[in-house]
Amino acid sequence: MDEHQEREIARGLRGGNPDAWRALYDAHAERVWRAVARLMGPSATDVADVVQETFLAAARSAAAFDPDRGTLWMWLWGIARVRIALHYRQEAQRDRLLRAGADHPHRRPGETRDALADGELNALVRATLTELPADYETLLTAKYMDGDSVETIASRERATAGAVRSKLARARQAFRDTFGKRTAGRPARTEP
Structure with missing residues (x-):
């Protein structure tokens, strides 16, 4: 358009x-x-x-x-x-x-705690992504959910691969910080 x-x-x-x-x-x-x-x-x-x-x-x-x-x-x-x-x-x-x-x-008969925990982790990751700045969310989603290479992202964003790697590092840090705040005080996942 x-x-x-x-x-x-x-x-x-x-x-x-x-x-x-x-x-x-x-x-x-x-x-x-x-x-x-x-x-x-x-x-x-x-x-x-x-x-x-x-x-x-x-x-x-x-x-x-x-x-x-x-x-x-x-x-x-x-x-x-x-x-x-x-x-x-x-x-x-x-x-x-x-x-x-x-x-x-959310537990159904026969559902394991691991499957339930995996679903909760996926929901936490998605929720964390929505709290990041839009450019970080878009970059992390392209790289880790869509599987795009740094070069593909750089071409699409009209940036250098080095600039994309640098921004990815900042986006990952922002994700870690936000995810850490979301999960603070939650019990750690334990194996049965």
Whole structure:
């Protein structure tokens, strides 16, 4: 989508034009879905909820969209990141409440503690990624979830491989710091 199309859609969104909404959705829905799914994991229901909440929030705030501050994609992705973080906060609150009255709310008959712990670890990693600056989250996701090489990332970002490695080091440190804060006070995983 070129800059002219972006501005036309933005003008239509601010004016409440249904065609602008269709154009926005057609241009970005799949990309929003994929990006949200990368951070949230395999639960299609949760991903669908967050994507829907993203577009609803975009509808509520369309009049405030300013194309001079960024692209439609960056605006939508910013909304989606807030919705993902909110999802994890609500999920953590639900888990705390449920754990107060049950051994473990997500355990199914025959499910091992290791599988349960792995699922919790995956959720913690995804939640941690949502708390990082967007460029760090994007970089770490590309490298470690999508399996992109440093050279591929450098080409896409129009940067040198050395610059990407340096930024990756800072992103990993930010992840470690944030993950450490999230897991502080949690019991260590023990083997049976």
